[in-house]
Amino acid sequence: MELVTPVAGALARALLGPVGARIGQVVLGPAERRALEKACRAALERAVGDLREEGATREEADHVLGLLQRLMEEVEPEDMPLFAPLRAPDPSVAAAPPGTGGEPGAPDTERTGAVLVWRQAAERAGQDPDTFPMAFDHLVERLFAHMRAEVTEAAATLGSPLFPRVALTRLERLDTSFRALVAAVHTAAAPLIPLAEPLRQTLDTAREVCRTSRRAFVTPDLLLALLSIPYGRTAACFDSVRPALADTVRHMLQRYLTTTEFGPFHPFDWAERADVQHARGQAARDGAPVVSDAHLLLGVLEGESATNLQLARWLGPDHGKLRRAALAAARGAPPAAGTPGTVFGDGDPFPP
Numbered sequence: 408m409e410l411v412t413p414v415a416g417a418l419a420r421a422l423l424g425p426v427g428a429r430i431g432q433v434v435l436g437p438a439e440r441r442a443l444e445k446a447c448r449a450a451l452e453r454a455v456g457d458l459r460e461e462g463a464t465r466e467e468a469d470h471v472l473g474l475l476q477r478l479m480e481e482v483e484p485e486d487m488p489l490f491a492p493l494r495a496p497d498p499s500v501a502a503a504p505p506g507t508g509g510e511p512g513a514p515d516t517e518r519t520g521a522v523l524v525w526r527q528a529a530e531r532a533g534q535d536p537d538t539f540p541m542a543f544d545h546l547v548e549r550l551f552a553h554m555r556a557e558v559t560e561a562a563a564t565l566g567s568p569l570f571p572r573v574a575l576t577r578l579e580r581l582d583t584s585f586r587a588l589v590a591a592v593h594t595a596a597a598p599l600i601p602l603a604e605p606l607r608q609t610l611d612t613a614r615e616v617c618r619t620s621r622r623a624f625v626t627p628d629l630l631l632a633l634l635s636i637p638y639g640r641t642a643a644c645f646d647s648v649r650p651a652l653a654d655t656v657r658h659m660l661q662r663y664l665t666t667t668e669f670g671p672f673h674p675f676d677w678a679e680r681a682d683v684q685h686a687r688g689q690a691a692r693d694g695a696p697v698v699s700d701a702h703l704l705l706g707v708l709e710g711e712s713a714t715n716l717q718l719a720r721w722l723g724p725d726h727g728k729l730r731r732a733a734l735a736a737a738r739g740a741p742p743a744a745g746t747p748g749t750v751f752g753d754g755d756p757f758p759p
Contacts, residue, residue: 410469410472410473410476411448411451411452411455411472412448413476414447414451414472414475414476414479415444415445415447415448415451416444416447417476417479417480418447418451418479418554418581419440419443419444419447421479421577421581422443422447422558422574422577422578422581442561443558443561443574445561446554446557446558446560446561447554447557447558449553449557450550450553450554450556450557450558451472451550451553453549453553453557454546454549454550454552454553455468455472455546457545457549458471458545458546458549461545461735461738462738468546471543471546472546474543475543475546545692547585547586551578551581551582551585551586554578554582555578555582558574558575558578559575561574562574562575600687600690600691600695600696600697600698601697601698602677602683602697602698602703603697603698603699603700605636605637606636606639606698606699606700606703607677609632609633609635609636610629610632610677612632613628613629613631613632614628614675617672618672618674620672621671621672622669622670622671622672623669623670623671623672623673624672624675625664625669625714626682626707626712626713626714626715627660627663627664627714628664629680629682629703629707630656630660630704630707630714631657631660631661631664633700633703633704633707634653634656634657634660635657636700639699639700639701640699640700640701640704640736641653641700641701641704641733643732643736644701644704644729644732644733644736645729647728647732648722648725648728648729648732649725681706681710681711681712682703682706682707682710682712683698683703683706684706685705685706685709685710686698686702686703686705686706687702689702689705689706689737690702690737693737693738695737699736699737701733701736701737702737704733704736704737705730705733705734705737708726708729708730708733709730
């Protein structure tokens with residue numbers, strides 16, 4: 408954990424950037440700089456703590472921190488394409504595949520530039536971007552979630568007018584740049600990861616039922632299939648949130664599918680579905696050889712389908728618990744068992 412301080416310092420320098428470096432002595436005094444480094448250090452400590460809670464060893468955490476430090480040292484803030492005006496793409500360099508990074512709607516030149524700079528930085532640091540450890544993805548994800556909170560709080564309490572504008576704006580751009588690299592590392596492998604058996608068989612059967620009945624295949628069909636997979640973890644994830652929740656959801660899905668009118672069936676491939684694409688991406692980040700039902704459940708729970716939006720409203724805060732259970736199950740940890748039986752009287756102690 409001795410790497411936290413130098414990494415925090417590198418992140419703080421990146422957030423200040425060349426503008427902050429030039430006029431920082433005038434506008435940003437030692438107190439502001441120390442506050443920014445303190446915010447970055449607190450965010451790193453929280454991110455590493457998240458990794459350790461999920462099972463990462465100290466050696467694994469130090470490994471990804473060391474990689475992050477080398478990346479930050481290799482790339483000067485003024486060289487980061489997301490910190491500068493967009494430039495025309497180099498025609499000699501192949502564009503990044505669609506969906507390889509950047510926030511939704513970001514120009515291709517922005518995404519491609521970020522990926523190239525960070526990958527080159529990793530290579531100069533002696534790292535192979537295609538073999539980044541699994542924990543690197545999760546460290547980046549949690550780091551920027553915590554940095555937003557820590558830096559925003561610091562910016563709100565400091566008197567410098569430059570501090571919030573420079574630090575918060577560049578935080579968003581640094582976040583995008585890192586995410587572009589993380590996405591690019593795994594995008595190439597994700598489409599090649601197959602669906603596990605009997606997941607694929609169960610999904611194919613559900614699709615065939617819709618085809619023969621000439622009605623559209625919808626997300627409730629997929630979710631019901633996940634709950635029906637023999638020896639799958641989807642039902643256990645639901646039951647870890649509330650006792651017998653899997654049976655409740657299964658019955659609700661069956662009732663909905665048998666009482667609702669749908670449009671005609673349209674042939675499709677599983678690779679075309681956004682939830683399957685998301686599941687394959689998660690499997691790639693986890694280094695999994697196949698897409699499990701837990702990966703696909705996560706694809707549903709992190710998607711924008713009407714089914715998931717309704718499920719989120721119905722479950723309330725428990726939707727987050729279900730997502731965390733699916734994430735843990737996707738990484739191989741068995742979902743925690745819920746308390747069996749009735750605890751608080753005869754009624755359901757956890758009404759939806």
